[in-house]
Amino acid sequence: MPESIWFRDDARPRAPRLSRERIVEAAVALLDAEGVAGFSMRALAARLRAGTMSLYEYVKSKEDVLDLALDEVIGEIEPPGAGPWRELLVRQLTQSRQVMRRHSWVPALTATRPLLGPNALARSRGFYSALADAGLSGATLTAAVGTLSSYVNGFVASENTWWDTVRTPEADAEIRGKVTRHLDDHVGELARHAQVDDGDFDAQFLLGLDLVLDGIATRLPPG
Amino acid sequence: MPESIWFRDDARPRAPRLSRERIVEAAVALLDAEGVAGFSMRALAARLRAGTMSLYEYVKSKEDVLDLALDEVIGEIEPPGAGPWRELLVRQLTQSRQVMRRHSWVPALTATRPLLGPNALARSRGFYSALADAGLSGATLTAAVGTLSSYVNGFVASENTWWDTVRTPEADAEIRGKVTRHLDDHVGELARHAQVDDGDFDAQFLLGLDLVLDGIATRLPPG
DNA sequence: CAACCCTTCCGTGCACTGTACGGAAAACCG
């Protein structure tokens, strides 16, 4: 009599076990652990000890979950604070980079979807007003904001793929050598400085960022 | 007698019907038509009137096909030619943008994979030597090249998702209004200039590019 | 108290994915 009351577990909790928040939190954890390729609704449900279809009470599709997870981690970036525009932006963008490295799946997602979540928009607003305060406006302002976020996205994306390429399989050193030799053969000694040392990324990031900020500085009204 | 010779088609062509080139060509066409999400090995084989598993004689995995297709379209960018560094780069990057708009799946792929194909490396080499001729070297050179390609990738990526968002379903105008109002509500009037007019992208692209190039110009040796 | 509905949960099933495996036939080579 496997259907007897004594073997069933009918008890339904009064409050819902799941929630959009719990789902998004688990999604971020799953993405961190397995990447975009390893992310599936079944795995996400398993992580929450729930049936797969239960998720769909709180979310319309897998795409929804990805959108929400993306905006969630963008929310990890702290609000700008005060200070001269240049230092403010350097701080803000350095933080963005750190968040995107903690969650290395972010660049892959930002490349395909519009950033319309509340946290993304708040961050965007921060950039706009920092540069507006500095004296930019109109199309130049838009161009400056777009350039800055493109730069960060692009930099972290290539930084991440570099790490993935180098550290994917066993002994790292051999693969790294193969790739650098490949690059050397085809691009030549000019690129000798490209991604060859591990810690160089920090310095490279600030170098490129300064370049862009210098470009922006030339557009500011005198004073 | 369905197995009779008269009903069979045993004729094997002397030369192989498939080839890596044909596969890559069809892959690009399929990606153009259906995007990354609609790309599958089965659909690709169907387009070539071949069995799915036949593809695997010429290619190890779907990832391989994507890598090859990506490098293929990067090859559509013409070699730099001659001229002053700045005009040369503007020409080259404008072309890159055009190619990435023709093949709107490119930004999504470049965000996840290392660009190690022959055409990608050739283009990279073009950037390096143009800026080296202009007088850059070392880490600054690397930063400049990285910044430029990040900029183009990022710009076209957001340009493409904008088009996708706006023109996905029926009447465009309604959705466009909803999105712009959403942006307006959250980012405010500062972003009034952001993606609101269709043809503005060309101008915006050159504006941001000039910004980056100005930043690079400040790093050149005097003269 | 009963009758009803609404919310939450989820098992089943379907159409589709990438690709491992093995076979079949033709071409080439001794």
Next chain:
DNA sequence: CGGTTTTCCGTACAGTGCACGGAAGGGTTG
């Protein structure tokens, strides 16, 4: 002629997103 290699591909398997419908409990209403 026999054996090997090249090309092609059917079948099968484990996995995917999600539509559908049902079940169980709490809440609301007669």
